[in-house]
Amino acid sequence: MLTLARSVTHTLSERLAIYQQEGLLRQLRTADESVDFCSNDYLGFARSAELKRAIQQADVNHITARTGATGSRLLAGQTVLADEIEQELARFYGTESALIFNSGYDANIGLFACLPKAGDTLLTDELIHASMIDGARLSYATRHRFQHNNLVDLDTKLQAASLRQSGQIFVAVESVYSMDGDIAPLRELADLCDQYGAALLVDEAHATGIYGSGPDGQNGEGLVTALGLQDRVLARVHTFGKALGVHGAVVVGPAVLRNYLINFARSFIYTTALPPHSLLAIRCAHEQVKSNTMAQQQLKTNLTYFQQRVxxxxxxxxxxxxxxxxxxLIIPGNDKARSVASAAQRVGLDVRAILSPTVPVGQERLRFCIxxxxxxTEIDQLLAVLQIALSDKPNV
Structure with missing residues (x-):
């Protein structure tokens, strides 16, 4: 057994060495005091003293003997608090029901693995998130990808799927794409799904808290709600670890969907539930997004300024x-993208390069989050560094 273990570890070391030689080795990097241009904390809620105080007070006010859930929700982990917050989330997102998952990854794994079944067809945008892809791989449905945001290509694949007359058809997209930042044509997608009798599934991870109802979309329910499409989307996934600054996720949709996921979503059934603290944090974050529209307005102001200065x-x-x-910012080539990112990091700007194979070869980039x-001043400093770094001057 010792020899076998050494053989396996040697193989692992060789694979890592190849990654290192190709400049692809991933390493954990602790966040420091650099100016943040890379995190998903769009509204600053993760660093909000107000939200932190609200969560601490909610912990004090909530009388419970538990610090942990102690089990899955189908066993010892079900609580009145979880039910109450799911009802609040259903009202917030304008739908019949909500089911909390431990993370957005868990939500997508559970939803996609159990909803489309053998004999069904799952059509996915080619740029959907890895968690959606992994969930789709666990499904027994027939899966086809369509070109990114290409309605003509989707129409062709929907027509082919409908002609087979076999099972249900599902279409899966993100409302805001995590690696390009562009937006799905949700109205047109809903029209196509209605035309072919397909069910639309939307991951709202990067839209939650940023878009929504209200005069300027400030209520934060996501793009589906902003466009009034709630009744035309079967399931939405909202995650709380980005703009809302806490943790966890929820799948919202009709009541029958919630009941189905409770019975068939393995990432819900076979995991310990979130502890009371996490549930209270989810409640407080949603209360803050409803009451604090200044952060959303400032985000829009900063984004407009950034784009104009670019x-x-x-x-x-x-x-x-x-x-x-x-x-x-597309910077073809891993070495060049990494070099420009390093130039920003050296002056205290937290900028990260996204390299192939995470993105296709030639699509390497710096991904900035405003x-x-x-x-x-920080935005001006960032763009000044980019000016110099992209000019290939030797002092960078």
Whole structure:
């Protein structure tokens, strides 16, 4: 057994060495005091003293002997608090029901693995998140990818699926795409799904807290609600670890969907439930997004400023088409992308390169996240560094 163990560890070391030689080795990097241009804390809630105090007070006020859930919700982990917060979330997101999962990854794994069954067809945008892809791989449905945001290609695949007359058809997209920052044509997608009798599934991870109802979309329920499409989408996944600054996720939709997931979503059935503290944090974060619209307004102001300064200072740069806080500068080649990111990091700006194979070869990039708490001075400093780094001057 010792020899076998050594053989396995040697194989693992060889694989890691290959990754290192190719410049692809991932390593954990502890966040420091650098200016944040990379996190998903769009509204600054994760660093909000107000939200922190609210969560602490909610903990004090909530009388419970438990610090943990002690089991899955189908065993010892079910609580009145969980039910109450799910009802609050259903009202917030304008739907019949809500079911909390421990993370967005768990929610997508559970939803996609159990909803489309053998004989069904699952059509997924080619740029959906890894958690959606992994869930789809666990499904026994027939899966086809369609070109990113390409309604003509989706129409062709929907027509082919409908002609087979076999099972249900599901279409899966993100409302805001995590790696390009662009937005799905949700109205047109809903129209196509209605035409072919398909069910639409939408991951709202990067839209939650940023878009929604209200005069300026400030209520934060996501893009589906902002467009009034709640009744035309079967399931939405909202995650809480990005703009809402806490942890966990929820799948919202009709009541029958919640009951189905309780019975068939393995990532819900076979995991210990979130502890009371996490549930209370979810409640407090949603209360804050409803009451604090200043952060959303400041985020929009900062995004507008960033985009205008890019036009002024980097007119020849290649950017993805994005009106979201995710702004991506395409810099082909892992070495070049890494070099430009390093130039920003050396002056205290937390900028990260996204390299192939995470993105296709030639699509390597710097992925900037604009936040409500970024200042115009910080944005100007970032763009000044990019100007120099992209000019290939030797002092960078």
């Amino acid at each position: 036009k002024d200072l980097l007119p020849g740069a290649r950017w993805t088409t994005s009106q979201s806080p995710i702004q991506c 936040h409500a708490f970024n200042t115009t």
